[in-house]
Amino acid sequence: MTQLAQIKAFTKPLIANLAKLGISNLQGLLLHLPLRYIDETHITAIRDLRMGDSAQVEGEIVHAEVSYKPRKALIARLEDASGQLTLRFLNFYPSQIAALKVGNQLRVYGEVRSGFFGYEMVHPSCKAVGQKTQVAETLTPVYPTVAGLTQPNLRKAVGIALALDQLPETLPASVYQNMRLPSFSASIHALHKPLPDADLQALENRSSPYWQRLAFDELLAQQLSMRKHYARRRSVSAPQFKLSKTLISALLKSLPFALTRAQQKVAMEIQQDLTQPHPMQRLLQGDVGSGKTIVACMAALQSIENGWQVALMAPTEILAEQHYRKMLTWLTPLNIQTAWLTGSQSKKEREAALSKIADGSAQFVVGTHALFQDAVKFKNLGLAIIDEQHRFGVHQRLALRQKGQPEPHQLMMSATPIPRTLSMSYYADLDVSVIDELPPGRTPIVTKLISDTRRDEVLQRVREACLQGNQAYWVCPLIEESEALQLTTANDTFALMQAEFPELKVGLIHGRMKPAEKQAVMAAFSAAELQLLVATTVIEVGVDVPNASLMVIEHAERMGLSQLHQLRGRVGRGATKSMCILLYQNKLSETARARLKVIYESNDGFQIAQADLHIRGPGELLGVRQSGVPMLKIADLERDVYLLEAAKAKADQLLQQYPQQVEQHLERWMSSAGDLVKV
Ligand code: ADP
Numbered sequence: 001m002t003q004l005a006q007i008k009a010f011t012k013p014l015i016a017n018l019a020k021l022g023i024s025n026l027q028g029l030l031l032h033l034p035l036r037y038i039d040e041t042h043i044t045a046i047r048d049l050r051m052g053d054s055a056q057v058e059g060e061i062v063h064a065e066v067s068y069k070p071r072k073a074l075i076a077r078l079e080d081a082s083g084q085l086t087l088r089f090l091n092f093y094p095s096q097i098a099a100l101k102v103g104n105q106l107r108v109y110g111e112v113r114s115g116f117f118g119y120e121m122v123h124p125s126c127k128a129v130g131q132k133t134q135v136a137e138t139l140t141p142v143y144p145t146v147a148g149l150t151q152p153n154l155r156k157a158v159g160i161a162l163a164l165d166q167l168p169e170t171l172p173a174s175v176y177q178n179m180r181l182p183s184f185s186a187s188i189h190a191l192h193k194p195l196p197d198a199d200l201q202a203l204e205n206r207s208s209p210y211w212q213r214l215a216f217d218e219l220l221a222q223q224l225s226m227r228k229h230y231a232r233r234r235s236v237s238a239p240q241f242k243l244s245k246t247l248i249s250a251l252l253k254s255l256p257f258a259l260t261r262a263q264q265k266v267a268m269e270i271q272q273d274l275t276q277p278h279p280m281q282r283l284l285q286g287d288v289g290s291g292k293t294i295v296a297c298m299a300a301l302q303s304i305e306n307g308w309q310v311a312l313m314a315p316t317e318i319l320a321e322q323h324y325r326k327m328l329t330w331l332t333p334l335n336i337q338t339a340w341l342t343g344s345q346s347k348k349e350r351e352a353a354l355s356k357i358a359d360g361s362a363q364f365v366v367g368t369h370a371l372f373q374d375a376v377k378f379k380n381l382g383l384a385i386i387d388e389q390h391r392f393g394v395h396q397r398l399a400l401r402q403k404g405q406p407e408p409h410q411l412m413m414s415a416t417p418i419p420r421t422l423s424m425s426y427y428a429d430l431d432v433s434v435i436d437e438l439p440p441g442r443t444p445i446v447t448k449l450i451s452d453t454r455r456d457e458v459l460q461r462v463r464e465a466c467l468q469g470n471q472a473y474w475v476c477p478l479i480e481e482s483e484a485l486q487l488t489t490a491n492d493t494f495a496l497m498q499a500e501f502p503e504l505k506v507g508l509i510h511g512r513m514k515p516a517e518k519q520a521v522m523a524a525f526s527a528a529e530l531q532l533l534v535a536t537t538v539i540e541v542g543v544d545v546p547n548a549s550l551m552v553i554e555h556a557e558r559m560g561l562s563q564l565h566q567l568r569g570r571v572g573r574g575a576t577k578s579m580c581i582l583l584y585q586n587k588l589s590e591t592a593r594a595r596l597k598v599i600y601e602s603n604d605g606f607q608i609a610q611a612d613l614h615i616r617g618p619g620e621l622l623g624v625r626q627s628g629v630p631m632l633k634i635a636d637l638e639r640d641v642y643l644l645e646a647a648k649a650k651a652d653q654l655l656q657q658y659p660q661q662v663e664q665h666l667e668r669w670m671s672s673a674g675d676l677v678k679v
């Protein structure tokens with residue numbers, strides 16, 4: 001891979017500027033593609049200008065003045081054989097006054113607007129011209145850039161890169177020709193330097209075949225690398241478990257409910273994986289409340305029955321604690337030894353837990369991020385379970401996997417459903433199981449959208465619900481910019497609620513409290529000693545208090561859809577009819593309104609995630625997974641679905657028949673995208 005530093009024409013400052021754009025090698029520069037284009041390939045007669053057009057005009061300056069009314073401006077008149085055009089500059093340098101002197105020959109480019117004296121251009125770009133100045137032969141690209149790197153310099157850099165002509169084809173001709181796509185080299189040239197008659201609209205909205213070819217290549221690279229990860233797993237060995245004979249059936253007998261059909265199905269998929277000699281990497285997906293925990297527990301029992309330890313990791317201390325309690329009620333009757341590990345334990349507790357983990361006497365370990373720290377040594381970790389997997393980065397999951405020798409099986413859980421295109425692309429290296437039904441007997445949650453001006457009615461409703469023996473959450477507005485402000489808001493809201501409801505017991509929970517304090521509050525709320533819980537979004541994941549049946553979310557318009565859905569999933573867990581009230585500020589933007597409408601109309605996490613993908617792009621749904629996983633830069637999972645399907649269909653064939661080209665292809669696309677972490 002040619003580094004820019006190896007090319008003579010690239011100076012140190014230029015290399016430094018390109019680095020700011022994330023470009024360090026030739027491929028990266030060639031794949032830095034224009035946002036739009038300027039047409040400087042011909043000169044338009046002033047008489048033929050049309051409003052709104054961007055055009056290039058050439059003529060002589062016949063008048064120039066700095067006027068002060070209505071505000072300071074440099075105004076000039078440019079004349080060609082067909083007419084006159086006003087040029088107007090609101091901010092200008094002395095050098096520009098000099099350039100616009102009467103008698104100068106200029107070529108200007110800008111957007112045509114109608115002004116007081118007929119057509120005008122505001123801040124056109126200007127060039128002095130002589131007799132022999134030629135018009136551009138190709139459309140002029142406009143690139144994304146950073147301060148310090150001008151468009152002309154960036155164009156020059158790309159020009160040098162193109163001239164080196166290092167654009168070997170990595171696909172067999174039959175593959176792209178059958179799809180009616182151009183070659184890689186033709187695409188790169190056509191996008192950086194389109195011919196004057198190119199379809200500008202198709203170039204700018206990225207529907208042109210040249211863009212499609214590159215989108216296909218990018219999606220294909222992603223498919224190929226995912227397949228390689230997948231194949232890698234088949235070559236690695238993992239502890240092989242027999243199916244459970246005693247523990248799982250003992251657990252199921254002790255439950256007050258029967259598994260749903262969907263739970264049974266995914267439990268079987270997981271149990272089969274665990275009988276394999278290769279590490280499982282399965283994503284267990286199911287809407288909030290679909291009952292993933294019990295399924296994870298069954299997998300754990302299979303591991304334990306085979307003599308291997310299990311670790312369950314959760315993203316927050318509240319959630320880890322809740323899992324731990326639940327596991328205790330399920331596992332203690334089965335005589336299984338557990339341990340608990342978090343960052344906030346006392347040294348003594350921690351050391352006791354560590355030694356039980358190291359000597360194997362702890363069969364099931366529950367904890368937070370603390371689990372993958374260096375000091376934690378398992379005797380024989382057979383299965384790592386990760387709840388709310390999108391809260392963890394790939395590195396963290398990798399660290400947990402490395403705690404086992406041989407490599408442990410991995411079960412990841414997520415309540416944020418993954419739209420089909422995402423699971424076909426970013427998650428293609430994982431096996432996926434879906435729990436697609438909720439346990440019976442749940443009453444659907446009623447969602448209401450209420451303007452903040454009707455806050456009094458909402459308070460009244462909270463009062464009634466609590467006095468009737470139910471419990472409620474009041475979720476404080478999310479303030480992303482400042483954690484300090486978030487804390488103040490939580491404290492203020494708490495004080496307001498206490499003043500508003502002297503007859504109720506009100507609690508407060510937020511992210512900055514000490515873990516022990518948080519635990520105490522959650523325990524009091526679970527035991528119904530508190531009736532109203534004022535909370536920040538720390539309760540978003542996993543918190544399970546079935547008696548809570550009302551939730552009010554302030555400033556709902558600030559939150560992501562999947563986040564709102566998660567929050568809302570904290571109610572509707574018991575037999576009482578539940579309600580979620582989304583309070584919004586009156587001035588809603590169009591997008592905010594559209595988003596809230598989705599959450600109001602749908603209770604289906606899958607639809608909601610799809611809408612989130614549409615509105616905010618994959619980054620939000622992927623969560624921290626994106627750190628370390630190259631994001632698609634060219635392809636768009638909505639626009640390019642058929643290319644994604646084609647890439648998926650072609651990947652296996654290419655791996656088998658053209659291994660060398662596959663390597664080249666991956667090198668091109670992965671090296672320009674940054675490090676590829678093995679997921
Ligand atoms: P999530 O998928 O959101 O993690 P949980 O595993 O926390 O959901 O389950 C939500 C609640 O439903 C828990 O109280 C759990 O014990 C209960 N539950 C799980 N499976 C069933 C079932 N088949 N029938 C009835 N209740 C169930």
Ligand code: MG
Nearest residue numbers: 292293387542
């Ligand atoms: Mg859960």
